[in-house]
Amino acid sequence: MKLASRVFLAVVLVSSLTACSSFRFPGVYKVGIQQGHIITQEMVEQLKLGMSKRQVRFVLGNTLLPDTFNDDRWDYPYSVRRGSQGEITQYLYTVYFENDKLVKTEGDYLPGKAPLTGEKSEKYLDDMNRDVPVPTEDSTPPEVPDPEELE
Template sequence: MIRVLAILLPLLLAACSSVSTPQPYRIDIQQGNVITQEMVAQLKPGLTKDQVRFILGSPLVADMFHTDRWDYVYMLQPGKGEVQRRRLTVIFEDNKLARLAGDVVAGDGWLEGPQAVPPPSRVIEIPPADKK
């Protein structure tokens, strides 16, 4: 009986332990232009296209029909974890930086997009209509 318990007890304890199956190694996949907050903070209205290209690098998407719009897209898919995506659109007027749009906030809050600084709100009061 003691011999059976001596064999059975370690087997029961081993069955209760959690065994993780080995997972294959998954590499981190980076696609597009790396866009950091520091890079976007250097952008100021009035910079030339060459200055913007020096700061951010060549745009991932440069549409020949919209030469005044550059799109920078970055995606990081880690082997384990959630996918990180960043998008930045740079718009020029007269070959000078006019606007930014995307999900990276500019240094002084002049970015348009989901994380942009909202414009100041205005309250417009409408008087009640006269009853006849």
């Protein structure tokens, strides 16, 4: 009985150590956490003063933080944390409107193209379509049995 209680105590002690933030298992991969909109230089270059809100929404996407009191300012936050304990890097891009027309932009954006553009996106799409059968004009859908026949 003493041996069983010691084994139980050892198991409880080891499991409680895994909950401590200072204890880390070696070789465990920590995923970078991204939140928000990625605004790239390519997107910013497409913006022109005088664009309508609809055109800006098409280029940048919907804002995640709509301001209910001021619809003439749209904020696009983006943050990245490297691993679970890493430093947080934050970006904020803001666009301003007057009379539903773009008048000013400011803030941080990532240089270059979006992460999945060019060759990377083409390779991704090729990989996605590799195992998916493409329907043709002469292909007919499978016949669905009548529910009465199944009884």
